[in-house]
Amino acid sequence: MIIFIYLLIGVAIFTLYRLIKGPTLQDALVALNSISIIFICILVLYSIQTGNPFFLDIAISFLLLDFVGMIAFTKYLGREGSR
Amino acid sequence: MMIVIHILSLIFISLGCGVMAIAALGLYRFPDVYMRLHASTKINTGGAMSIFLGLMLRTGFDILMVKIFVLMILVFILTPVVSHAIARSAHLQGKIPLVPFLSHCKEIKSFENPWRKK
Numbered sequence: 001m002i003i004f005i006y007l008l009i010g011v012a013i014f015t016l017y018r019l020i021k022g023p024t025l026q027d028a029l030v031a032l033n034s035i036s037i038i039f040i041c042i043l044v045l046y047s048i049q050t051g052n053p054f055f056l057d058i059a060i061s062f063l064l065l066d067f068v069g070m071i072a073f074t075k076y077l078g079r080e081g082s083r
Numbered sequence: 084m085m086i087v088i089h090i091l092s093l094i095f096i097s098l099g100c101g102v103m104a105i106a107a108l109g110l111y112r113f114p115d116v117y118m119r120l121h122a123s124t125k126i127n128t129g130g131a132m133s134i135f136l137g138l139m140l141r142t143g144f145d146i147l148m149v150k151i152f153v154l155m156i157l158v159f160i161l162t163p164v165v166s167h168a169i170a171r172s173a174h175l176q177g178k179i180p181l182v183p184f185l186s187h188c189k190e191i192k193s194f195e196n197p198w199r200k201k
Contacts, residue, residue: 007100011103014108031110033123033127033166034126034127037130038103048138048147053147064157070165070169071165074169075168078175
């Protein structure tokens with residue numbers, strides 16, 4: 001079970017390339033969303049492996065905060081004619 | 084019966100991790116915003132759904148299972164909304180998708196087809 005956590009950490013580090021070197025801002029947003037979902041999966045895997053249910057609350061609140069932040073950022077970016 | 088559920092949950096979790104790894108490779112390789120969004124959606128719904136389903140099989144009927152079910156429903160609702168919002172902002176900013184069959188359209192002036200034979 002712990003090997004999946006290490007694999008997902010490797011995937012998140014590999015996705016970090018697109019966050020740093022995205023040509024546009026939307027590429028960075030896509031990579032950031034993927035990294036947050038991978039982080040949520042790591043939290044859930046760790047919670048089941050240790051039997052501690054408090055990481056699941058952290059995962060749910062992190063998902064909601066990520067959703068609100070992403071929607072605010074795209075509303076800010078998505079005006080007509082903004083570059 | 085217990086070992087069957089255990090092996091089934093391991094299969095689901097490894098499937099989700101493999102889908103996430105391949106989708107991260109696609110996020111590294113694809114040339115456009117919309118194609119990267121297509122690869123990112125596989126991480127957001129496919130991999131996460133499979134991992135949550137495997138963990139729900141593993142825990143049994145418990146408070147952990149209820150919390151993972153709530154998280155699964157929230158991921159299933161919220162992440163396509165975020166993907167649509169990112170695609171909408173990219174479309175409103177004037178990003179043109181790199182589709183090889185749109186090169187004859189008259190409204191796309193500055194289009195360079197990367198797959199066309201020179």
